[in-house]
Amino acid sequence: MKKKSVFSCLLLVLLTSCSQDSFIRSDKIKVMVEDSELYTVDSPIREILPGSDVSFTIRFLYGSSFLSCSYPSYSVEKGDGTKCTLTLKDVFYPSVISLSCSKGSLTYHSSSSLFLDGTDTRREPFQGYHLREHALDGYEVLNGRDGYLLSSWNTEEDLSGEDVYFNNRVPYGVKDLYPHYEKVSPLSDFTFSVDADGACVTSYKGKDDKVVLPSSYNGSAVYKISTGAFSSSSLKELYLPSSVKRIEKDAFLNSSLEEMTFADSLNEIDQNAFKGSPLKTVHINAVTPPHASGTYYDAFTDKIDYLDSVRGEKKIVLFGGSSVRYGYYSPLFEEAFSEYKTVDMGVFAYVNMKPQLSVIASYMNPGDILIHAPEYDYWALDEQFGTDRKFEENLFYFFEGNYASLSLIDIQDYPDFFFGYTHYQRRRSSLASLDYSYTSNHRDDDFNYHQEKTYNLEGDYILEREGHDRDEHIYQPLTPYTLETITEDRISNLNSIYQSLSQKGIRVFYAYAPKNHKAITDESTYEKRNELEAYLQKHLSVPILGKLEDSLYPGTSFYLIDNHLSSKAAKGHTEYVINELRKVIG
Numbered sequence: 001m002k003k004k005s006v007f008s009c010l011l012l013v014l015l016t017s018c019s020q021d022s023f024i025r026s027d028k029i030k031v032m033v034e035d036s037e038l039y040t041v042d043s044p045i046r047e048i049l050p051g052s053d054v055s056f057t058i059r060f061l062y063g064s065s066f067l068s069c070s071y072p073s074y075s076v077e078k079g080d081g082t083k084c085t086l087t088l089k090d091v092f093y094p095s096v097i098s099l100s101c102s103k104g105s106l107t108y109h110s111s112s113s114l115f116l117d118g119t120d121t122r123r124e125p126f127q128g129y130h131l132r133e134h135a136l137d138g139y140e141v142l143n144g145r146d147g148y149l150l151s152s153w154n155t156e157e158d159l160s161g162e163d164v165y166f167n168n169r170v171p172y173g174v175k176d177l178y179p180h181y182e183k184v185s186p187l188s189d190f191t192f193s194v195d196a197d198g199a200c201v202t203s204y205k206g207k208d209d210k211v212v213l214p215s216s217y218n219g220s221a222v223y224k225i226s227t228g229a230f231s232s233s234s235l236k237e238l239y240l241p242s243s244v245k246r247i248e249k250d251a252f253l254n255s256s257l258e259e260m261t262f263a264d265s266l267n268e269i270d271q272n273a274f275k276g277s278p279l280k281t282v283h284i285n286a287v288t289p290p291h292a293s294g295t296y297y298d299a300f301t302d303k304i305d306y307l308d309s310v311r312g313e314k315k316i317v318l319f320g321g322s323s324v325r326y327g328y329y330s331p332l333f334e335e336a337f338s339e340y341k342t343v344d345m346g347v348f349a350y351v352n353m354k355p356q357l358s359v360i361a362s363y364m365n366p367g368d369i370l371i372h373a374p375e376y377d378y379w380a381l382d383e384q385f386g387t388d389r390k391f392e393e394n395l396f397y398f399f400e401g402n403y404a405s406l407s408l409i410d411i412q413d414y415p416d417f418f419f420g421y422t423h424y425q426r427r428r429s430s431l432a433s434l435d436y437s438y439t440s441n442h443r444d445d446d447f448n449y450h451q452e453k454t455y456n457l458e459g460d461y462i463l464e465r466e467g468h469d470r471d472e473h474i475y476q477p478l479t480p481y482t483l484e485t486i487t488e489d490r491i492s493n494l495n496s497i498y499q500s501l502s503q504k505g506i507r508v509f510y511a512y513a514p515k516n517h518k519a520i521t522d523e524s525t526y527e528k529r530n531e532l533e534a535y536l537q538k539h540l541s542v543p544i545l546g547k548l549e550d551s552l553y554p555g556t557s558f559y560l561i562d563n564h565l566s567s568k569a570a571k572g573h574t575e576y577v578i579n580e581l582r583k584v585i586g
Helices: 003-016 018-025 299-309 322-327 329-338 353-361 379-383 393-399 403-408 417-428 487-503 526-539 567-586
Strands: 028-033 039-042 045-048 052-060 065-069 074-078 082-091 095-097 100-101 106-111 120-126 148-154 176-183 190-195 198-204 211-212 222-225 236-239 259-263 280-284 315-320 341-344 369-373 507-511
Touching: 028 052, 028 082, 045 052, 052 065, 065 074, 065 082, 082 095, 148 280, 176 211, 211 526, 280 403, 299 341, 299 353, 299 393, 315 322, 322 369, 322 567, 329 341, 329 567, 353 393, 353 403, 353 487, 369 567, 393 403, 393 417, 487 507, 487 526, 507 567
Parallel strands: 028 095, 106 176, 198 222, 211 236, 236 259, 259 280, 315 341, 315 369, 369 507
Antiparallel strands: 028 045, 039 052, 052 082, 065 100, 074 082, 106 120, 148 176, 190 198
């Protein structure tokens, strides 16, 4: 017998003498797909038996798409335009796989050489600053069209698709955009006056449901809509040119206006301009530079981008203030609940949670899970428990990176929406102008740049941070954990919000926000905390994950302030909440 045959026989005897179970334990191999700035990989490291196939979900960023794979034998199943499934076949050896991807581009079209350079199309490579691209400012790249107002881009040539407003984020999978022009209403439908600053609309005499305001009158730019101009008018849809800078009190008093499109060059809108009108939806073209790009406010839009990319999948969404973005490490959720993607939507506690949640909920599906962890600070209670109807100026910075999210909010719920908008515009005028290349995922809360990422794809703040060196109150107002802080009004409002989410089929859970045990009021005794917890368990309409006492951590678990956990403590808190969620959903 030849030596090779003898060796083969001995190897066969050796393998068959071992149990199948011990073979599986000792002979698995690891396969890894490398990450890239053009894509991410769900569970990039896998252990398999030699000779097996293995599949990876690849999520494309910045409009990129798959080209090739370094492994010789593979197949690719395309997904919804944002992902694909890559299957490596017959893998016998440990392997590190790299992918080649195209970066992608967006093509802008015009019907009659309307681009300033005289072309019919304009191809723009994706910049890749964010998960979705910003659409070009049409006013900067297109010529005017006599008798028409450029209102937005559209995803279809016949304008039957989705409108994409200037410098707003482009929907996933869109590769072509077309200019959307609206025919301007006749000058005879209006009366005007002219002053040193330009033309003012003083009245509307037309009867159309849709009104497209002219940008000029007798050579003067239309810059203002005066008091009473559209009072009691029957218009329902309004388009304003970028020349309009001001809308006065009662300009649309008791009108029928429901929807409005304007540019953010409109910087002053009286709080009572639309009093008595059913205006509920606004669309904003961004034609002025952003001022919050790269701040933690701006992170909200990037988090929405990721939430949008997984909208068709089962999700666990974490929501609250900054204690959420500092308090969780989402990959641990995805290890524990592999059928769910996790999105950390925590940003800032001291602004109204309801508008944020309106936007978040629009991307969630029946069966998705929302874990809400409100903060109890005196200054945040109304905002965190849903009793506040304010739309603060700070909230507009959440949406500055993509004003399109505002169209998901019914502004009828916020009587001071335009008061907040005007103050936002006034404050912006004193801030430095930035651009959309500034991103929060490489900046800390003080806007300092870091080479390493400060946020992961899921939205957790991952900049490495050590705990405080002593177990003491660090920095923040003391938090009251007493029955007096949780009024019936706060509970009923929160339950109403939870009920509306539950009616959509979303599974809602309440969790306690992590807090330094040295940063609570003297009145928040052990007995008072137990009373508060018992009250919440009895009156909240959704299950509570964990115990209030377990949310109080030593001061050494926190970073800089009393509700921002250190990196290590955040993972421990995540594991705790995961275990509590397991008890409820299995």
